[in-house]
Amino acid sequence: MTGYLGTPSFLMSIIEAAEGMRLEPKKDLHLGAAFVGAEMFPESLRQKMEGKLDIPIRQAYGTVDVGCLGYECPEKKGMHISEDVMVEIVDTETGRQLETGATGEIVATNFSKVFPMIRFATGDLSYLIEETCPCGRTSMRLGRILGRTDQVTKVWGIFIHPWQVDDVMAKFPEVANYQIVVTRKEYRDQMIMYIELKEALTDQIGLKRKVEREIEEVLKVKGQVEFVQRGGIPDRAKKIDDRRIWE
Numbered sequence: 001m002t003g004y005l006g007t008p009s010f011l012m013s014i015i016e017a018a019e020g021m022r023l024e025p026k027k028d029l030h031l032g033a034a035f036v037g038a039e040m041f042p043e044s045l046r047q048k049m050e051g052k053l054d055i056p057i058r059q060a061y062g063t064v065d066v067g068c069l070g071y072e073c074p075e076k077k078g079m080h081i082s083e084d085v086m087v088e089i090v091d092t093e094t095g096r097q098l099e100t101g102a103t104g105e106i107v108a109t110n111f112s113k114v115f116p117m118i119r120f121a122t123g124d125l126s127y128l129i130e131e132t133c134p135c136g137r138t139s140m141r142l143g144r145i146l147g148r149t150d151q152v153t154k155v156w157g158i159f160i161h162p163w164q165v166d167d168v169m170a171k172f173p174e175v176a177n178y179q180i181v182v183t184r185k186e187y188r189d190q191m192i193m194y195i196e197l198k199e200a201l202t203d204q205i206g207l208k209r210k211v212e213r214e215i216e217e218v219l220k221v222k223g224q225v226e227f228v229q230r231g232g233i234p235d236r237a238k239k240i241d242d243r244r245i246w247e
């Protein structure tokens with residue numbers, strides 16, 4: 001085996017299993033390259049696995065219904081869109097095309113005579129990159145997959161995307177885990193950000209203020225930070241838990 005084609009999480013499991021057997025993944029797995037897809041592939045995971053295997057790992061994006069829509073070249077600056085599909089980025093509410101570079105839902109049309117799909121809504125969020133890639137190819141590229149459309153929430157009338165919250169939290173290395181919970185009290189939205197810390201801090205109030213300021217600046221919505229114990233946020237909890245009841 002010299003190549004891997006599959007999900008990133010399964011490749012990580014193979015690495016961990018090899019390490020558990022006291023093998024050295026870099027030389028004992030004999031991998032020369034890996035091509036991953038079908039899952040979110042955060043840059044931190046790529047760096048970790050490339051470091052452990054010392055091979056290039058590139059990703060593709062596609063869906064079962066329309067097939068492969070884009071794939072990374074060696075430059076890893078977005079995913080080149082295949083010539084035989086049409087990819088649009090649209091407003092999640094209106095379905096209208098957005099300007100190049102804006103974040104919206106990926107909608108794809110293939111030209112298959114056997115299994116045609118017209119404006120298939122993937123439910124995934126991304127953006128288009130128009131500039132020519134350093135590799136020389138001139139195709140449009142898909143940027144990073146930013147999340148699912150169904151995780152977008154509106155608070156005080158403003159859209160909050162999980163990836164925006166990720167961006168805020170990436171600035172605070174003290175944070176181990178977090179979750180935003182949106183509730184409604186007397187017709188007013190309330191946004192609470194629950195945070196688990198890696199270890200207890202002497203200045204938690206200071207961190208609380210900094211995170212609250214950053215949330216307001218990036219998300220344009222006021223939120224309140226509350227600290228919870230390690231493990232207080234369930235593993236598979238939604239990043240943004242909308243608990244508002246509309247009646």
Ligand SMILES: [Zn+2]
Pocket residue numbers: 073074075080133134135136137
């Ligand atoms: Zn390229």
